[in-house]
Structure formats: C-alpha cells, structure tokens
Amino acid sequence: MKENIKAEVILNKTCEYCIYFSSIIFSMSFGRIIGYNGRFEIPWYGITFSVALLLIAIIIHRKFPIDLNLDVLCKLSISIILGLYTFLFFQTEDYTRHYFEVFKLPCLLSILFIIMLLAFRQRKEEKGSIWRSIAVLSAKNPFYYFCIPIFLCFTYSSVIFARGDSIPAKLYPFTIFSEGNLDLNEFFPPPNIIKAEHFVKKELLVETVTKLPSGDFFRQPYYLVWKDAKVLGSYPILPGLMNSIVYGFIKLAGIELPHPGVISQQNPIPFSAFYLEKFTAGAIAALTSMFFFRAILRLISFRSSLILSLLFSFASSHLSVSSQALWQHGLIEMLLTLSLPYVLVSNVWSRQRLLFFGLLLGTFYFVRPSGIIIAFIIGLLFGIMNKLYLIHNNSKLSQVSWISSGVLFAGIFFSLLNFYFYGDIQGGYNLFKTALANDGIDSLFAWDFWSGFSGLLWSPSYGVFIFCPIVILSIFGPFISKGRLKITLACLTLCALGYLFLYSPYKYWWGGGSYGARFFSDLSPIFFVLLIPIFKLARKIKILKVLVILFASISIWAHSSAVYLGGFLVNWQACNQLPDEVKSWDWTRIPYTQPFRKYYPLVTSEFDIQPVSSCQMGRLSGLINDRYAYRFDKDSLFADEYEKILQDTTIYFRKGNYCLTVFGAVMKEESLPDKDNLRIIISQNKKEILNYKETLRTISPNYFPSINEFEIPSSGKVGISIERKTGKSIDFAGLRIKEGACNLVRLKMNQGGKTFLVPD
Numbered sequence: 240m241k242e243n244i245k246a247e248v249i250l251n252k253t254c255e256y257c258i259y260f261s262s263i264i265f266s267m268s269f270g271r272i273i274g275y276n277g278r279f280e281i282p283w284y285g286i287t288f289s290v291a292l293l294l295i296a297i298i299i300h301r302k303f304p305i306d307l308n309l310d311v312l313c314k315l316s317i318s319i320i321l322g323l324y325t326f327l328f329f330q331t332e333d334y335t336r337h338y339f340e341v342f343k344l345p346c347l348l349s350i351l352f353i354i355m356l357l358a359f360r361q362r363k364e365e366k367g368s369i370w371r372s373i374a375v376l377s378a379k380n381p382f383y384y385f386c387i388p389i390f391l392c393f394t395y396s397s398v399i400f401a402r403g404d405s406i407p408a409k410l411y412p413f414t415i416f417s418e419g420n421l422d423l424n425e426f427f428p429p430p431n432i433i434k435a436e437h438f439v440k441k442e443l444l445v446e447t448v449t450k451l452p453s454g455d456f457f458r459q460p461y462y463l464v465w466k467d468a469k470v471l472g473s474y475p476i477l478p479g480l481m482n483s484i485v486y487g488f489i490k491l492a493g494i495e496l497p498h499p500g501v502i503s504q505q506n507p508i509p510f511s512a513f514y515l516e517k518f519t520a521g522a523i524a525a526l527t528s529m530f531f532f533r534a535i536l537r538l539i540s541f542r543s544s545l546i547l548s549l550l551f552s553f554a555s556s557h558l559s560v561s562s563q564a565l566w567q568h569g570l571i572e573m574l575l576t577l578s579l580p581y582v583l584v585s586n587v588w589s590r591q592r593l594l595f596f597g598l599l600l601g602t603f604y605f606v607r608p609s610g611i612i613i614a615f616i617i618g619l620l621f622g623i624m625n626k627l628y629l630i631h632n633n634s635k636l637s638q639v640s641w642i643s644s645g646v647l648f649a650g651i652f653f654s655l656l657n658f659y660f661y662g663d664i665q666g667g668y669n670l671f672k673t674a675l676a677n678d679g680i681d682s683l684f685a686w687d688f689w690s691g692f693s694g695l696l697w698s699p700s701y702g703v704f705i706f707c708p709i710v711i712l713s714i715f716g717p718f719i720s721k722g723r724l725k726i727t728l729a730c731l732t733l734c735a736l737g738y739l740f741l742y743s744p745y746k747y748w749w750g751g752g753s754y755g756a757r758f759f760s761d762l763s764p765i766f767f768v769l770l771i772p773i774f775k776l777a778r779k780i781k782i783l784k785v786l787v788i789l790f791a792s793i794s795i796w797a798h799s800s801a802v803y804l805g806g807f808l809v810n811w812q813a814c815n816q817l818p819d820e821v822k823s824w825d826w827t828r829i830p831y832t833q834p835f836r837k838y839y840p841l842v843t844s845e846f847d848i849q850p851v852s853s854c855q856m857g858r859l860s861g862l863i864n865d866r867y868a869y870r871f872d873k874d875s876l877f878a879d880e881y882e883k884i885l886q887d888t889t890i891y892f893r894k895g896n897y898c899l900t901v902f903g904a905v906m907k908e909e910s911l912p913d914k915d916n917l918r919i920i921i922s923q924n925k926k927e928i929l930n931y932k933e934t935l936r937t938i939s940p941n942y943f944p945s946i947n948e949f950e951i952p953s954s955g956k957v958g959i960s961i962e963r964k965t966g967k968s969i970d971f972a973g974l975r976i977k978e979g980a981c982n983l984v985r986l987k988m989n990q991g992g993k994t995f996l997v998p999d
Contacts, residue, residue, distance in 0.1 A: 253295075255314070258296045263321055266318070267494065270327070288491055313353045320346050324391065336514075343391075350388050354384050358373045361376060373545065385532055389525045398802055408482050410499065411472070424470050425501070426499055426501060430457035432457050442679040444683070449674060464670040465674075474666075474671075475605060479565070482515060485519040496512065516565050524557060524572075532544060543774050547774060554791055554795045555760075555767070555794065557572060572761060572764055577599055579764065585723070590637075594645045596645060597644060600642070605653035607761065608665075612737040618642070694748050705829065707766070715773065716732075728771075738762060841891050847973065848959070850885060858870050882962060883961065884963045887959065893978070896978070897951060901974045903935045903972065916934060919933075920958075921949065928957075
C-alpha cells in the first residue's frame, strides 16, 4: 500500500514537471515562431520535445489526476516567464538587447509577485511572519521559488566580464556543434613562427610558448596551448562542456547563435558568445545557491537558512565571479554544496547516494586542481563523522567501498577524456607548464610567501577580508559551536587554511584581471557555513547582531556594485593600468568605493583624473610630471572630428572658481602642427561651462602643464569629456581640477618629477 502511494506521488510529480518543462521549451521557441531574432522558422526539435512531454503528462494525468491548485498554476506561470526571459536574453540582432532590457524587470517582478502572493496566502493559514512564509515556501519548492528568482538576478545585469581565462569555454559550444571536437583551430589563425636564433624569453604569464621539433618557436595567448597541430584551451574543459550543454538546450528552441569565425582585432568574439557564457554561469551559480540552501536547512531555522543563503548568493565572490563568467570556481562551488549534506548531518546514506558522493569527490581535481584540497578534507571529515557516530562496522566498510568506487570511476572517466583530447590525463595543465617553461618560467609557486599571505587576506584590491568582511566573523564559528558541528566546522576551516598556504607563494596571488578575492571563490560556501553559530548567537547578543548587519551590508555592496553598477563591457585589468603589485596595496582606490569617488570634491574641492586608473585603449608611453602618460593614436570606426580617449566622468562640485591643469604632450611635433589636438568639455545641466581646446607640444626640459580658470555656476553634478582630434597622436597623463585661482607660483612649486616620452 505504501509503495503504491509512493509511486503515485512520484508519477504526479513527473506529470507536473513534464508540464512545466514543456511550457519552458515552448515559450522559448515562441521567439523564433514570431520571427524574433532572425527569420521566421518553426523550431521542430523544440516543438516536438515540448509536445512529447505534454503527451506524457496527459497520459499520467488520466490515470493519476493531479490537483490543478494555485501552486501548480503559479509554477506553470513561472515556467512560461522563464522561457520568455530566455529567448529575450539571446537577442543576437542587437548587441544592446533593447527588448531584453525593457522586459527583464517585469519578468523578475512578476516572479517575485507570485512568490509574495503564495507567501501571504500561507501566512494567513499558519499565522507566522512573512519572512518565515517565504522561507518555508522556498524550502518546499526550492527550484521554482528560490533558484529561478536567483538566476534572474544573476543574469539581470548587462555587464559582461571580458577575461581571457574563459575564452576557450566560450568557444567550445561552437566547435562541438560545428565540428564535433574540442580543438580551437577554426577560431585562431596559424601563429607566426619565431626562428630559434631570434627567440627571446620574456618570463611573463601573458603568452604560452611552443617549441617545434625544428627548434623554432611560436607564441599564443596564455589561455591556449598546442598539441599535435591542434589549438586547445589551457584550462580544464568541464566549464566549456557545461556551456555546450546549455547551448544544446537553447538550440532545441531554435535559438541559434552566430559562429565566431576566425577571431582577430577586426573580428572579435561576438557578444552572443559572452551572453551564452553569462547565462550558463548564472545557471550554475543559481543551482549552487539552491543546493547550499537545502544543505543548511537541517542546521538552522527556515528563516535563517533563507537569509544565510541570500547572503551567500549576493555578499560573496559567488555573485561577482562565479555567476558572471565561466571560471572553474562556479563548478567547484557546485560540487562543494552538493557534498555538504554528507558532512553536515548524520544519516545512513543509500548506496546510490554514496556512489554519487564518490563521483563528486573524484570530480573536484578535474575541475580545478586546487579542489583536491576540498575533496580530501570533505572525504576525511565524512570518515571521521562515521567513525564517531555510525555504529555498525559493516555499514562503514560498505560506505567506503561505494564512495571509493565513485571516486575511481570519476578519476578514470575524466583521465581518459583528458588523454583523448590532450594526450595527458591532467588535460591542458601539463602542456601549460611546459609552455611556460619554454618562456623561462620554471615555477609560479616559488615567490614571496608573506606578500601573498597578507595580500590574500587584506589587500585593498584583492583581500578576502576587505571584499567580504563578514568572513572575519566566520573565523569564530568553530570556537563557539558545540558537539558534532564543532568538529565539522573545524575540519572545514582546514580547507581555507589549505588554500591560503597554497596560493600565498603564488606569483600572481591576486588572480590576474579579476575582481576581489577570486582564489577564495571556491570556499564561499564554507565561509557561510562557518557563520551558522554566529547567526544563532547574534539573536542573543545585540552588538554581534549589529556587526553581522554591518559586515553583511559592506559585503553585499562590495560585490553587487561590481555587477550592477558596471559599464556594458568590463575588463577589470583594463580599468586600472597600474601594475598589479602596486594597485593591490592602493588604499585610495578600493574598487567598491569608486562609485562614491565622484562625491569626494564636495568635501575636498579637487578631483584628479588619470588614464592609469581609467578604462581606456591607450598604451603606456612614459611619464609627465611623475604621472603615467598614455599614447592615443588609434581612430575608431565611427570617429568624428574629435573622439573620446577616456570614458566621460561625472563628478559633484560646489559652486565657485576652479583651476584646470592639463598634463599632455606629443612625441613628435609636425612641421605645421595641427591646432587644438586636445579638447576638454566641462558641462552642467546640459550646458557647456568650459570648452577648452589645447595644442599640445613636445616635451621640453622646462615643461609646464596647461592651465585654465573657469567657474562652476551652481553646486551639483558636473560632466567632463576628454577628446582627441581624429588622426592625431597625443600623449595624455590626465588632468586636475582644484578650487581657487590658477596661481602660477604655487603651481610651479608643486610641479617637477620625471618627464619623458618613449617612441613606438
């Protein structure tokens, strides 16, 4: 009798989900049916699959009828909204995605409205708080009422994070579906051969160097390696395979993305590939948030679980790194959150679950080699918990056997997969190490330990305590917990220590051109599990509650400001040209404080703009008065008489008289110098208050910057635009605006320092 009831419940759930996924696929297909994003076409695969699911649902419904209640109708509505959101997301005909930008907010608000409607209905029945009602609702149906809203939040932003590390993962779907392989030859032209006698080692991690049998060499970008005349990705292939699975799913609905073709400066990677990457990363991150939510439900209340899961989702690198691009960190976090239930709660696991646990542990290394630290400690912790809390020795032996089988199967499978494509069971990493050695880099893990140690923790540009201060409180979690939880948290802390000691001697401990403490992204779930005792204690101690709220607010702002306040295309390295060793300790430019920088002049009455700290496409050319100068000489395709060399800047000033100081020059002055090769426009309320044109000259021993006085008529927002005359080369080191008259004597006293420019 019980088995019949259980089977009926399973069939009812199957019927429901067939209806839901049929609705998702059909609504995704709707765009192509109406001729959106290309010519009119019926996506037969998607329609056929959708109809098949619907027929299965009808057959089950006839024998085991489902109750079409409000909950089912709400899930059906969310399914349709998700499908519509998806086909709008991939608006390839317009890279600005106008329709998506218009409809994304209504989609998100509609889903939130449905959740609030159900929560208020449940609140009336149970007479609890609205927060608890939302938490209980999310716990009962985490995919629809937690995962999907989180996914929309992760993909809501129009910011695209451009970074070379994930370029192969972007391109794998296109080569898999067009050629059925993982080599990237179709995207990258044959490299230029460097004769052995002309080859010079650079010892920089920006390129990989391949040595040919002839003794000659060639260089490629650091994210590519060469094996048997094939161009392959340097990093593990699993993120790219996940991206390919998502692409296959949207192709069912007729969503076709243009093939990138041969990538060059004239033909960059199309924006649609970036959108696909963002969509996949957001989906992985949203599922990870859901797994985290489910993992901690048995440790704390529904309400606390929901709040802690939201903090994990929006107050850590899970938002700013894992959900925005296909680094390996997103998959490591997913594996970790799927593994957490095995060590957080006492349970007698089935053989299938134990085998799955082994598969998880065996996969960590092949996603990211450093993940072996997490896998080892999680596996060890599981063994310790079983030794202490499991009674039957036979059960212990059986568990070890099934887990070991899973680890062995995952290891063999991914080793063979890597060997097939790379000729090496470790994939691209061994080829990557060899390519670096060819360029003179023998080891990346033999550098200043204490510099990396301190930088990883409290560097103003990359430190985990600076970007996620709530992690500071997690340190105390193991000390204030008791019993089984104390042992669990203490062991999980070893993962953080392992990562800290692994990456401290790493030459590029800051993680390259990334945002925040990227290397600790893998550990984000652990940091927030360590906060569980803090959450419990904060209910009793008000000062601790205040600290939790304060640190959580800073952490949320630190990561959400990077995602939701950025420009259209973000490359964090391009927006700060200072060497990483320098900017990593620059306390004046903590990244998440920069949105407030425009208000500083209301207090300081001065503002400084330097290309070294701006998003720009110039190249370093020397120094002007100890300021880094950048050469701008490349015209855009749509250049007018003048074109911008830096992004327009908005600043808030008090009204009054100000002095503008401009640091610029030209490398070589023409016989008939063109006048006004630099223009600076300062405006307020859509009116120009200064249109300053300058004819920059060559550097001389008595160089002095240009100055000009102007008046700001009223306090408030002021716009600054810096432009170069089209077709002319200039070297620009920035400008300074300061309240008061341009006192030449005072300015000369403040000038000095190195001034030189180097030719191309």
